Amino acid sequence: MASELDALSTALARLPGLGPRSARRAVLHLVKKREAALEPLLAALQAVADNLVSCTVCGNVDTVDPCRLCEDPRRDARLLCVVEEVADLWALDRSRLFPGRYHVLGGRLSALEGIRPEDLGIDTLVGRVAAGGIDEVVLAMNATLEGQTTAHYLAERLEKYPIRLTQLAHGLPVGGELDYLDEGTLAQALRARRPVS
Numbered sequence: 001m002a003s004e005l006d007a008l009s010t011a012l013a014r015l016p017g018l019g020p021r022s023a024r025r026a027v028l029h030l031v032k033k034r035e036a037a038l039e040p041l042l043a044a045l046q047a048v049a050d051n052l053v054s055c056t057v058c059g060n061v062d063t064v065d066p067c068r069l070c071e072d073p074r075r076d077a078r079l080l081c082v083v084e085e086v087a088d089l090w091a092l093d094r095s096r097l098f099p100g101r102y103h104v105l106g107g108r109l110s111a112l113e114g115i116r117p118e119d120l121g122i123d124t125l126v127g128r129v130a131a132g133g134i135d136e137v138v139l140a141m142n143a144t145l146e147g148q149t150t151a152h153y154l155a156e157r158l159e160k161y162p163i164r165l166t167q168l169a170h171g172l173p174v175g176g177e178l179d180y181l182d183e184g185t186l187a188q189a190l191r192a193r194r195p196v197s
Helices: 004-011 020-032 036-053 086-094 124-132 143-157 183-191
Strands: 077-082 100-104 136-139 164-165
Touching: 004 020, 020 036, 077 086, 086 100, 100 124, 124 143, 124 183, 136 143, 136 183, 164 183
Parallel strands: 077 100, 077 136, 136 164
Antiparallel strands: none
């Protein structure tokens, strides 16, 4: 039995934000609260494992395709926010300040890592814009060199379309990643977005 618990502890320790000690505490909690914590966790993990898909429209992950954000009729289809990763989408959406839809690139351009435009969802983005019905595209790239390089590349690819192209304000900390920012910082960045020059 101990080897299975050790295996669970090791698996949990691989998750972001959990080290070996935190993982062991989590395992002990799950063991103590088997019916209230362990069994619902197992059921939720199995449901996600059985149904997890990438949205064919925006690149979000969900258990339905198209995802719930793309299918939400309350969202303004004329506004499109482009992010690097799903974590960035979730961080922005938690703020509840962006009323539009999203597009996940699946990364950012990086010569050092060998990530080229064709490795990302850029052609899909351009296709969505080319199809019409979008008035504004917000480039919500991380405030890193690679993020800004990606934003510049996207601005060049989208400049021929009749859209308003904006990006998050540079009040975001340089080197910061959206997923780690608080809602107040994200709210200010969204409110202060400006045209891409």
